[in-house]
Amino acid sequence: MKVVLNEEMRKIDKTTIEKYGIPGIILMENAGLGVVEEIIKDFKRDSNFTIICGRGNNGGDGFVIARHLYNKGYNVKVFIVGDSRDISKDALINFKIIQNLNINITNILDEKDLLKLKEGILSSTVVIDALFGTGLSSEVKGIASEVIKYMNKYSKYIFSVDVPSGICGDNGQVCSLAVKADKTITFGLKKCGNILYPGAEYCGELILKDIGIPREVVDLMNLKFNIITEEIVKDSIPIRKKDSHKGSYGKANVIAGSFGMTGAAILTCKSALRSGLGLLRLYIAESLNFIIKTNVPEAITVPLGEIRKGVIGINNIREILEGTKDADVLTIGPGCGNTSELSEILKRIIGEVDKPMVIDADGLNVLSKNVEWLSKKKSEIVITPHLGEMSRLTGLSIEEIKRNPIEVAKNFAQKWNVITVLKSARTIIASPKGEVFINVNGNPGMATAGCGDVLTGIITGFIAQGIEPLKAAIISVYIHGLTGDRVAEKKGEYGLVAGDIIEKLPYTIKDVIGR
Numbered sequence: 001m002k003v004v005l006n007e008e009m010r011k012i013d014k015t016t017i018e019k020y021g022i023p024g025i026i027l028m029e030n031a032g033l034g035v036v037e038e039i040i041k042d043f044k045r046d047s048n049f050t051i052i053c054g055r056g057n058n059g060g061d062g063f064v065i066a067r068h069l070y071n072k073g074y075n076v077k078v079f080i081v082g083d084s085r086d087i088s089k090d091a092l093i094n095f096k097i098i099q100n101l102n103i104n105i106t107n108i109l110d111e112k113d114l115l116k117l118k119e120g121i122l123s124s125t126v127v128i129d130a131l132f133g134t135g136l137s138s139e140v141k142g143i144a145s146e147v148i149k150y151m152n153k154y155s156k157y158i159f160s161v162d163v164p165s166g167i168c169g170d171n172g173q174v175c176s177l178a179v180k181a182d183k184t185i186t187f188g189l190k191k192c193g194n195i196l197y198p199g200a201e202y203c204g205e206l207i208l209k210d211i212g213i214p215r216e217v218v219d220l221m222n223l224k225f226n227i228i229t230e231e232i233v234k235d236s237i238p239i240r241k242k243d244s245h246k247g248s249y250g251k252a253n254v255i256a257g258s259f260g261m262t263g264a265a266i267l268t269c270k271s272a273l274r275s276g277l278g279l280l281r282l283y284i285a286e287s288l289n290f291i292i293k294t295n296v297p298e299a300i301t302v303p304l305g306e307i308r309k310g311v312i313g314i315n316n317i318r319e320i321l322e323g324t325k326d327a328d329v330l331t332i333g334p335g336c337g338n339t340s341e342l343s344e345i346l347k348r349i350i351g352e353v354d355k356p357m358v359i360d361a362d363g364l365n366v367l368s369k370n371v372e373w374l375s376k377k378k379s380e381i382v383i384t385p386h387l388g389e390m391s392r393l394t395g396l397s398i399e400e401i402k403r404n405p406i407e408v409a410k411n412f413a414q415k416w417n418v419i420t421v422l423k424s425a426r427t428i429i430a431s432p433k434g435e436v437f438i439n440v441n442g443n444p445g446m447a448t449a450g451c452g453d454v455l456t457g458i459i460t461g462f463i464a465q466g467i468e469p470l471k472a473a474i475i476s477v478y479i480h481g482l483t484g485d486r487v488a489e490k491k492g493e494y495g496l497v498a499g500d501i502i503e504k505l506p507y508t509i510k511d512v513i514g515r
C-alpha cells in the first residue's frame, strides 16, 4: 500500500484537478462525505457537534461535514480560527453555503473568543478537528495553539480530518502541539505522518477514505514509499517442492556469539532455521562450541581457534572466506563483541565476499568507525541497525533520526548502496534505489534484548532460500512483527521474550502463506 508525503499528495490532487478535470470542490465534497459516513456509524441523531475549521482546504472539508450533518438533523456549531476573509477558494464556496444555511458560525480571532469555544466543546458529543491538514507549514503558535489545547482538554471525542492538526504529514512529528484524536479519517492515500510515531498515536484509529482520485494519477506518480502488507509478503515466499532436499533451501553461514554472548548466536541460528532454511553453519570460538551444540543441535558448528577466551581473530579469516564459497548468505555481528578482532574480520569480509550479507549488532558497531568500507563491497548487503546503531553509523543523534527516520534510512541506503533496515516502533526498510517500506505491526513488548537477533536470523533464512535481499528484509520484518503481535495477544507485552517469537514463527509463516 502506497503512502505519501504532503507534497506528493498536493501533486496528486493537482493532477486530478488539472489533468482529469475533476474539480477540487468535488474532492472536498467526497472528503467531507467520507468523514460523515464514519460519524453516523458511531453517533446517534441526538449528538451535538463542534466543528473547528481552519482557513485552508482542511477547514473546507470541515464546512462540508457541517452541511451534511446539519442536513441530517444533527446539532452543529462551526468555529473558524482566524479571519474568515482569508478562507481559500474551494473552502470559501462551502463556507458561503453554510452561511446561507444559517448554521451557527463563530470566529475565533483572539483569547477573548476562547470562552465561546470552551462552551461549544463542553456542550458537544463530538468535536471535528478540521484546523490543519497537509498544509501545516510551521510550528503552531498563538490562537491556533490555544484552540488545540482546548480541543484536547475539553472534548469527549475527536474526529480529525486527514491529519490531526499540529502533526506534520511528512514525518508524524508534533509541531509544538497537536490534537489527540480518537479517530482520523485520511483521504486518498495515507500520509507518512499518519503512520510514523508520534503521529500514528495522535491519529487514534486511522481510516482511509477514497475521495475519487483516479487510479491512473497514483500510478503516474511513481510513488516510492510503501506500507508493508500481507499481500506483498504472501506472494514472495517460494513454494517448497515435493521433490526437494536440504540443499534446496539454502546454506547460511553465520558469525555470531562470543564469551558471555552465546545467546545472541543461539537466537539468530534458531530463527534462521525456523524460517525454512536448509542448512546453517555457525562459526564460533571453540570454547563455546558445546553451548551451541546443546542449544541448537540442528546447526552445524565450525569451532575456531580463539585469540582470547571466546573471541575469534583474523587468523581464522581463511577458513571463514573458504566457507562462503558454497554458502548463499553470510551473516555477521550478533553477540560478536565490539572488538578490534571483529573489525579486522569484517573489513576482509566486506572487501572479499561476493555472497549476500547481513550485518547486525556488533558488526554495525565496528562498521560505524569505518563506514567507508562499504564502498569496497562485492555483494548486496542488508544492515539492520536500531536507533542507537544508526546514530553511530551516521553521526546523527537519536533524536534527529527519530524526527525523520524515512529520510535518514533512505539517505544511508542510497549513499552506501546497502539495504537499510532501521529498526524502531515503525521499522523502515530503504533500498539503494530510494524505495521505502514501512512496517506497521509489532508491539512494545518486542523492545527487549534478543528480538533483533531473531529478526537477523529470519532475514538470513529467507535470503538463503533464494529470496532477493530487499524482499527478504521486507518479509522478515513483517513476519517478525506479526509473530510478536500474536505472542502478545496471548501472553501480553510484559512477559514477551525473543524465544517466544522463535517458537511462534513457524505458525505465522504457515498462516501467512496459507500452507
Ligand SMILES: NC(=O)C1=CN([C@@H]2O[C@H](COP(=O)(O)OP(=O)(O)OC[C@H]3O[C@@H](n4cnc5c(N)ncnc54)[C@H](O)[C@@H]3O)[C@@H](O)[C@H]2O)[C@@H](O)CC1
Binding pocket: 010, 013, 014, 024, 027, 028, 029, 031, 054, 055, 056, 057, 058, 059, 060, 061, 088, 131, 132, 133, 134, 135, 136, 137, 138, 139, 140, 141, 144, 161, 162, 163, 187, 211
Ligand atoms: N484539492 C485538494 O487539495 C484537497 C484537499 N483536501 C484537504 O485539504 C487539506 C490541505 O489543504 P491546504 O493545502 O489548504 O492546507 P490546510 O488546510 O491543511 O492548511 C492551510 C491553512 O493553514 C494555515 N497554516 C498553515 N500552517 C500554519 C501554522 N503553523 N499556524 C497557523 N496557520 C497555519 C495556512 O495559512 C492556511 O490557511 C488536506 O489535508 C485535506 O484535508 C481535501 O479537501 C481533498 C481535496
Ligand SMILES: [K+]
Binding pocket: 058, 129, 130, 131, 132, 133, 160, 161, 162, 163, 164, 165
Ligand atoms: K485536521
